[in-house]
Amino acid sequence: SAVISQKPSRDICQRGTSLTIQCQVDSQVTMMFWYRQQPGQSLTLIATANQGSEATYESGFVIDKFPISRPNLTFSTLTVSNMSPEDSSIYLCSVDEGTGTYEQYFGPGTRLTVT
């Protein structure tokens, strides 16, 4: 299975600033995903990031707030823009290796606190 790393692992940021989270995969994958996990909650899909096309955002998430880049098949970034305390969450990237079984492998997450 793919090995996924994320940077940073955690950060404390001031409101109004932006943070870019990096996701690196040890193999080439077509489908990458970004999730948000608010404290004590389940995961909510933010967007699907496929290389060579614009990210597809889920309802309630917009590109201006969460711009995503996917420059190649092993890397993606998610930016959390103009942050507020409500953005305090764990942000996780995941990949589907395209085996046809739809399983996703997750990075360790980025724990973001906005003050």
Added chain:
Amino acid sequence: GDSVTQMEGPVTLSEEAFLTINCTYTATGYPSLFWYVQYPGEGLQLLLKATKADDKGSNKGFEATYRKETTSFHLEKGSVQVSDSAVYFCALGSNTGNQFYFGTGTSLTVIP
């Protein structure tokens, strides 16, 4: 649409007790089913999976059987350990639009 309904927690068990966490699903196609585990302060790890009806996924003493007749994928372990304390998520991967659905998560605490 497709969805997953998971037993709510939190669940507290004594060491060596039997564990069941219920999970049922709704799907229009032929989904794959998964259990993920999230240990404190960590990301999600795939615990086990089943890709078709009657498949049994197993790992680390945990088991779950994909039952189409009851649309269920309950997680079981015969004898839990303190190290099993974590949050467990049932999930469904659907071929309908390549969607992935998570349950709400069940927090398990095992006490010595």
